[in-house]
Amino acid sequence: MDQRIAQFIAALRASGVRISLAESADAFQAVDEVGIMDRDTFRIGLRTTLVKEARDLDTFEKLFPLFFQSSAPPPMMDATKGMTPQEAQMLAQALRQFTEEMRQMLEKLLKGQPLSQQELRQLDQMMNMDGINDMRYQNWLTRQMEEAMKFKEVRQAMEELLKMLREMGMNRQQIDQLREAMQANQQALQEQLRQHAGEAIAQNMVNKPREEDTDGAMNRPFRALSEEDMQTLRKEVRRLAAALRTRLALRLRRARTGQLDPKGTLRVNMKHDSVPIVLKHRDHTLKPKVVVICDISTSMRYTSELMLSMLFAIQDQISKTHAFAFIDHLEYITPYFQGKDPSDAVREILYLMPSGHYNTDLGSSLLSFSKEFMDTVDHRSTLIFVGDGRNNFNDPRLDIFHTLARRSRATIWLNPEPAALWGTGDSDMLKYAPYCGRIFQVGNLAQLADAVDQLLLH
Amino acid sequence: MQSLKNSLGQQKYIASDEIATVLFLAQQLGKPVLTEGPAGVGKTELAKAMAGVTGRELIRLQCYEGLDETKALYEWEYAKQLLYTQLLRDKLHDTLANTHSLKEAADRLSMEEDVFFSMRFLLQRPLLRAILSEKPTVLLIDEIDRADAEFEAFLLEVLSDFQISVPEIGTLQAVHRPLVILTSNNTRELSEALKRRCLYLFIDYPALEQELAVVRLKVPELSPKLARQAVELVQSLRSMDLRKAPSISETLDWAKALVTLNADNLDKNTLETTLSVLLKHETDLQRAKRQLFNASQPPRDRRQDSGLGTSARWQN
Numbered sequence: 001m002d003q004r005i006a007q008f009i010a011a012l013r014a015s016g017v018r019i020s021l022a023e024s025a026d027a028f029q030a031v032d033e034v035g036i037m038d039r040d041t042f043r044i045g046l047r048t049t050l051v052k053e054a055r056d057l058d059t060f061e062k063l064f065p066l067f068f069q070s071s072a073p074p075p076m077m078d079a080t081k082g083m084t085p086q087e088a089q090m091l092a093q094a095l096r097q098f099t100e101e102m103r104q105m106l107e108k109l110l111k112g113q114p115l116s117q118q119e120l121r122q123l124d125q126m127m128n129m130d131g132i133n134d135m136r137y138q139n140w141l142t143r144q145m146e147e148a149m150k151f152k153e154v155r156q157a158m159e160e161l162l163k164m165l166r167e168m169g170m171n172r173q174q175i176d177q178l179r180e181a182m183q184a185n186q187q188a189l190q191e192q193l194r195q196h197a198g199e200a201i202a203q204n205m206v207n208k209p210r211e212e213d214t215d216g217a218m219n220r221p222f223r224a225l226s227e228e229d230m231q232t233l234r235k236e237v238r239r240l241a242a243a244l245r246t247r248l249a250l251r252l253r254r255a256r257t258g259q260l261d262p263k264g265t266l267r268v269n270m271k272h273d274s275v276p277i278v279l280k281h282r283d284h285t286l287k288p289k290v291v292v293i294c295d296i297s298t299s300m301r302y303t304s305e306l307m308l309s310m311l312f313a314i315q316d317q318i319s320k321t322h323a324f325a326f327i328d329h330l331e332y333i334t335p336y337f338q339g340k341d342p343s344d345a346v347r348e349i350l351y352l353m354p355s356g357h358y359n360t361d362l363g364s365s366l367l368s369f370s371k372e373f374m375d376t377v378d379h380r381s382t383l384i385f386v387g388d389g390r391n392n393f394n395d396p397r398l399d400i401f402h403t404l405a406r407r408s409r410a411t412i413w414l415n416p417e418p419a420a421l422w423g424t425g426d427s428d429m430l431k432y433a434p435y436c437g438r439i440f441q442v443g444n445l446a447q448l449a450d451a452v453d454q455l456l457l458h
Numbered sequence: 459m460q461s462l463k464n465s466l467g468q469q470k471y472i473a474s475d476e477i478a479t480v481l482f483l484a485q486q487l488g489k490p491v492l493t494e495g496p497a498g499v500g501k502t503e504l505a506k507a508m509a510g511v512t513g514r515e516l517i518r519l520q521c522y523e524g525l526d527e528t529k530a531l532y533e534w535e536y537a538k539q540l541l542y543t544q545l546l547r548d549k550l551h552d553t554l555a556n557t558h559s560l561k562e563a564a565d566r567l568s569m570e571e572d573v574f575f576s577m578r579f580l581l582q583r584p585l586l587r588a589i590l591s592e593k594p595t596v597l598l599i600d601e602i603d604r605a606d607a608e609f610e611a612f613l614l615e616v617l618s619d620f621q622i623s624v625p626e627i628g629t630l631q632a633v634h635r636p637l638v639i640l641t642s643n644n645t646r647e648l649s650e651a652l653k654r655r656c657l658y659l660f661i662d663y664p665a666l667e668q669e670l671a672v673v674r675l676k677v678p679e680l681s682p683k684l685a686r687q688a689v690e691l692v693q694s695l696r697s698m699d700l701r702k703a704p705s706i707s708e709t710l711d712w713a714k715a716l717v718t719l720n721a722d723n724l725d726k727n728t729l730e731t732t733l734s735v736l737l738k739h740e741t742d743l744q745r746a747k748r749q750l751f752n753a754s755q756p757p758r759d760r761r762q763d764s765g766l767g768t769s770a771r772w773q774n
Contacts (some may be wrong), residue, residue: 020654026487033486034479041459044479052653054494054644054660058625246607272537315646415466 001036002028006388007206008067009050012203013134015063016235017056022051033151039068062135066195071189076112076188077181087170094164098157105154106161108189109182115189120196123148132201141197146190158182164345217338222302224417230302233445237306240449241313247453248314290379291408293324293369295387296350297360303416303442305346310452312337322376325349326365332373360390362428363397374407383408385436388417389429398435405435413439414451462511471500471507472672480659481508490617490638492602492648492656498705499661501641505598515591517636518598519584521605527612531622533581538590539574575626585616586630594634602652603642610652617655664706666693672706677713687724688713693735695746704736712736726751 009024016175030045043064051060080088091110107113115123126148132141162175264280272278292311294304304325311321325333331353336345377383383404405411413436415422415429422429433439440451463478473481481504484491493501509516519530541548553570557563582590588597602610616622620632640656642648664672669690673680680688689709696703704712712735721728729750737743 020650022654026489026657029487030483033483040475041479044476045483048480048483048657048659051659052492052656057660238647242647249606249608256477272540275540277536278541313647386523 001031004067005046007203008046008063010058011063011067011202011205012050015059017051017053018058019050023052042068046075052361063202066198069195072136076114076185078110078112080110087174090165090168090170094161094306096170096411098161100155101150103153104149104425106157106182109154109158109185112185112188115196123196124200132204134205135198135201138194138198138201141201142190142194145193145197149189149193151186151190155186158186158329194332222306231291233306234309236445237309237312240445241310244310244449244453245314288318288382288409289320290318290384291322291324291376291381292384292386293326293330293365294385295360295362296329296346296353297327299390300416301346301350301388303414303448304386306445306448307414307442307452308337310347310448314452320381321397322373324365324369324373325353326360326362326426327353328359328361328364329353330365330368330373359392359394360387360388361394362389362391363395366397366400366404370403377404377407379407379409381408383411385411385413385432387413388415388427389413390426391428393426396431398431402435405437410437411435412437414442414448415439416441416443418443465511465650466507469507469510470675471503472668472675473504473507473667474664477504477659477661480657484637484639487657488635490656491659492640492653493641493659493661494642494644495661496663496703496705497643498707499663500706501661502600504661505596505600505639505641508551509596512594512596512637513736514594514596514637515585516596516598517588517591518600520600521602521609523604523606525605525609529583530585530609530612531583532586532624533583534575535579535581539579542579543576559597574582580624580627585613586622588636588638589616589620589622589630589632591636592633597636597638599638599640601643602640603645603648610649614651614655617652651736663696663703666690669693669706669709673709673713676710677717679717680713681722684716684722684724685713686770688716689725691750692736698746698749700737700742700745701739702737702742708736 005027006024009027011021013019026049027046030049034041034045036042044427047057047060051057073436080091083091094108098106108115120382125147127141127144155181158179162179165175165178166172178373259282261282262281264282265276265278268276268278268280269276290311292308294300294308296304308323311318311323321334322332323334323337325331331349333345333349336348413432416425417429418441421427422433438454440447440454442451459475459478459482463473463475466473466478466481480491483489495501505518506516550567550570554563554566557566580586584597588595599613601612615636620635621629623629643684663669666689669692670686673685673689674682677685684729692704692709692712712732715732715735716728719728719732721732730747733743733746737746
């Protein structure tokens with residue numbers, strides 16, 4: 001049993017749940033306490049010690065039945081039971097018409113026998129399952145197995161068999177019963193295959209090698225990222241954000257040495273008979289307010305997503321964030337991020353404005369921003385643009401950009417392109433540049449982290 | 459486990475099997491429990507009920523932004539120290555009377571130093587109080603996600619070893635291990651280190667029957683039929699796309715409001731006047747009213763024909 005639990009933990013780790021050694025030790029201890037007799041308490045015992053994030057609960061619930069279930073296949077029924085000898089004779093006669101292989105399958109369905117371990121092993125050998133170590137393949141693998149078992153042909157043969165029986169004069173009721181039973185049995189077999197596929201994948205997950213380190217992905221340019229790299233990066237962003245947050249908090253605390261606050265000091269020292277023992281200072285720093293305007297066209301998508309994830313992860317160090325996304329027009333996107341995984345949120349936003357035939361147009365987006373959301377920018381807010389400044393030869397609306405830059409406390413531009421490329425082709429970057437307080441080149445995650453750290457500095 | 463569940467029930471807390479198991483484990487393994495979930499599902503209530511069950515004192519630490527160790531752990535009582543030095547001046551004078559050099563006087567004074575840095579002048583804050591308490595306690599650290607990230611690091615020592623280091627005195631070990639319950643509304647990610655030390659319990663909105671049981675237990679004056687209707691309505695509200703879904707505590711408030719208003723039916727008029735107890739945003743209120751009243755028939759009739767099944771028809 002301990003072996004099985006250890007395997008289960010390995011599989012959880014392989015599907016991206018972070019479990020430390022201490023936690024797995026806790027799990028074993030918990031199992032000692034609650035015992036394994038009651039499956040539900042056992043499950044809760046494992047879950048409470050192993051899974052510490054609400055979003056990982058689903059993974060746990062999916063994997064648990066694959067590792068800990070009575071390996072008994074789903075119940076099947078025997079259709080031949082209530083038959084008269086005469087009918088049984090008929091059936092045997094009809095069955096003789098099929099090939100050896102098909103007959104065995106049909107008999108299985110009639111009698112309701114599940115697949116034996118040996119048959120399952122044979123099936124495994126026919127399939128090449130090495131390297132399939134993701135639960136998303138479970139349905140696909142099940143279908144492959146069904147095909148290998150010739151489910152479709154068996155279904156046809158079943159119809160033929162029933163037709164034959166009808167011609168031989170078996171009564172209609174009995175035939176209907178047979179059909180129902182065989183269909184139910186086939187479904188049960190399907191379920192058994194599904195379980196088996198899941199177990200096989202889970203086994204592969206246990207053996208999956210540990211993930212490569214993220215250093216490589218940190219320094220790889222955003223353009224060259226695959227979807228898998230993105231997954232590792234998203235994890236990395238979470239970790240980075242935690243580190244950044246602590247740094248920002250510390251900085252805020254150290255900066256809290258403003259002017260002496262006489263009123264506060266008096267109030268605090270009342271209990272000391274107004275002898276100033278504790279001094280109060282005015283808070284010197286304010287948490288920044290951030291307005292971020294992101295280009296989410298195809299070329300900028302990853303940069304923007306990571307930038308937004310980072311910003312929303314350090315939310316508690318920022319007093320307010322207003323996020324906007326644009327391709328050809330502007331959308332207010334902050335509501336999409338509340339209580340959601342940023343990558344999901346970005347996907348939803350992309351669904352809202354699919355990239356395609358229309359072109360990136362910062363100019364008109366700036367116009368609609370100035371019409372509707374000008375009130376979000378004031379002397380306390382930092383204005384951040386994420387984009388490559390490629391406007392497809394539309395009017396850049398420098399006048400509005402200038403107004404915005406003047407209104408805000410600081411204007412910062414994050415551009416994934418190196419400075420040498422600015423102003424080439426349809427890039428308006430050089431025109432915007434004079435109005436920006438600072439411009440960072442963020443071609444990879446390491447640079448992005450640096451930029452975020454810098455831009456909250458006042 | 460079953461007995462724990464029953465005694466929680468006697469404290470008017472309806473615990474699911476999961477909650478009972480986790481609390482049982484927390485007692486057995488001596489580990490803190492971290493509960494997460496939407497606001498108002500009874501996370502804080504759980505700690506109170508637990509204190510009731512075990513007969514322990516509940517010590518509560520409410521976290522907020524800017525909470526630091528002087529508010530959570532301990533603080534030296536400067537004023538008292540000063541006062542004592544003033545009052546003991548004569549005594550000090552005596553002690554130092556027959557010293558001949560400054561050095562000797564300082565030496566003698568330093569021998570008495572311990573008097574001023576003793577437990578006597580230590581102002582105990584919730585964490586220290588829970589650790590030092592003579593009787594076993596339940597320590598509730600409420601809304602830990604509101605505190606700064608550094609504060610978490612600071613809790614680690616308390617949560618894993620149940621001890622507190624005070625530089626001037628030394629390490630204070632827990633007399634009895636307190637049962638620690640932390641709650642979080644998940645407004646930010648908690649650190650891995652903290653999570654690793656805790657058992658994790660996610661409490662979601664309860665299912666219909668469970669919520670009904672809670673309402674019947676806490677507001678027994680409400681007629682069973684009306685209670686069911688009310689809970690069904692709340693459940694269907696949660697499935698709507700609202701800015702803030704109504705929580706259990708709001709359901710209870712609403713149930714109490716219905717009792718106070720002597721309502722015997724959830725007709726349009728009653729809903730109009732009381733829905734604001736459940737929904738706290740103007741837009742939510744508008745949307746809910748639109749959905750509830752724009753049906754072809756008044757909602758009350760539909761529910762009376764088929765009872766439970768109709769709640770699905772409101773989901774959209």
